[in-house]
Amino acid sequence: MSTPTSSPASSPAPEPAPVPVRNPLPGGLAGATAVLVGGTSGIGLATGVLLRSVGARVVLVGRDADRLKAAVSRVRGAGPDEDADDAVLGVAGDGADDRTLAEAFDRAGQVDHVLVTAGGIGGVGPVTGLTADDLGAAFDSRLRGAFAAARTVATRLPAGGSLTFSSGILVVRPRAGMSAPLTAAGAVEILTRALAVELAPARLRVNTVRFGRIDTPLLRSQPGLDSDAAVAAAGASAPLGRFGTAEEAAASVLFLMANPYVTGQVVTVDGGETLV
Numbered sequence: 001m002s003t004p005t006s007s008p009a010s011s012p013a014p015e016p017a018p019v020p021v022r023n024p025l026p027g028g029l030a031g032a033t034a035v036l037v038g039g040t041s042g043i044g045l046a047t048g049v050l051l052r053s054v055g056a057r058v059v060l061v062g063r064d065a066d067r068l069k070a071a072v073s074r075v076r077g078a079g080p081d082e083d084a085d086d087a088v089l090g091v092a093g094d095g096a097d098d099r100t101l102a103e104a105f106d107r108a109g110q111v112d113h114v115l116v117t118a119g120g121i122g123g124v125g126p127v128t129g130l131t132a133d134d135l136g137a138a139f140d141s142r143l144r145g146a147f148a149a150a151r152t153v154a155t156r157l158p159a160g161g162s163l164t165f166s167s168g169i170l171v172v173r174p175r176a177g178m179s180a181p182l183t184a185a186g187a188v189e190i191l192t193r194a195l196a197v198e199l200a201p202a203r204l205r206v207n208t209v210r211f212g213r214i215d216t217p218l219l220r221s222q223p224g225l226d227s228d229a230a231v232a233a234a235g236a237s238a239p240l241g242r243f244g245t246a247e248e249a250a251a252s253v254l255f256l257m258a259n260p261y262v263t264g265q266v267v268t269v270d271g272g273e274t275l276v
């Protein structure tokens with residue numbers, strides 16, 4: 001009986017091709033498709049508008065059906081009049097549910113980039129009073145969605161694709177009573193680096209934008225910030241004299257999606273607030 005001298009199992013795996021070189025400017029996103037989990041308001045919605053204005057296809061994911069409908073129409077308005085029906089799609093559901101993400105990917109056909117801005121603040125309160133349920137709420141609201149996106153991206157994004165998460169500057173300038181939600185937000189930044197290493201062989205990139213105070217419905221839901229005058233007055237003490245706009249925040253997301261050589265980074269967009 002002859003003995004085989006080599007077997008397929010012992011041959012080295014072929015080297016994957018390098019990450020594709022492409023136009024690293026936002027215009028290079030024309031024709032690409034992005035799923036925006038939390039794309040129906042604030043920074044996610046502004047990202048959708050910017051992406052559509054440079055010719056990308058956009059899939060918005062959010063839980064509230066009416067907000068989703070209005071957001072799809074707003075993003076559609078940023079494209080050409082003769083837009084194709086599938087240039088902007090809306091998927092209603094919880095972004096932390098793998099089935100919602102699967103539906104978004106299935107309806108899009110092909111997806112190149114994913115942004116996650118969904119994720120509330122759970123488990124607020126002094127550390128001595130935090131229950132197991134509070135901790136569950138804090139980690140659930142941030143990390144379940146982040147891992148769901150990571151799983152979907154790892155199995156469905158083509159080489160050259162990217163995943164972008166969001167965090168906030170309270171991670172590095174904490175406030176009392178926020179230990180649980182800030183630990184969860186900080187974990188997203190660590191997850192960013194871990195996934196960047198793990199997914200690099202598939203030529204996928206993972207980054208996070210750490211936002212300062214950005215003028216969105218979320219910011220305006222805070223006590224005392226429910227009018228233009230109140231937001232302007234509060235922003236006057238920021239280093240640049242105002243809070244950021246959702247478009248300024250969104251532009252950093254387009255940078256991270258478009259530049260094929262940036263991965264594992266946390267980019268801060270805070271108008272210098274963490275410097276003072």
Ligand SMILES: NC(=O)c1ccc[n+]([C@@H]2O[C@H](COP(=O)([O-])OP(=O)(O)OC[C@H]3O[C@@H](n4cnc5c(N)ncnc54)[C@H](OP(=O)(O)O)[C@@H]3O)[C@@H](O)[C@H]2O)c1
Binds near residue numbers: 067
């Ligand atoms: N704005 C700021 O000053 C600031 C500062 C630091 C960090 N951040 C972070 O940046 C991100 C975006 O903030 P934003 O100001 O743009 O907030 P926003 O205006 O409240 O928008 C959040 C979006 O996420 C969606 N969403 C929330 N939970 C979801 C879920 N489980 N599944 C699917 N969609 C979900 C919301 O729609 P539905 O509720 O209909 O699902 C909404 O479209 C957040 O993670 C926030 O913590 C913001």
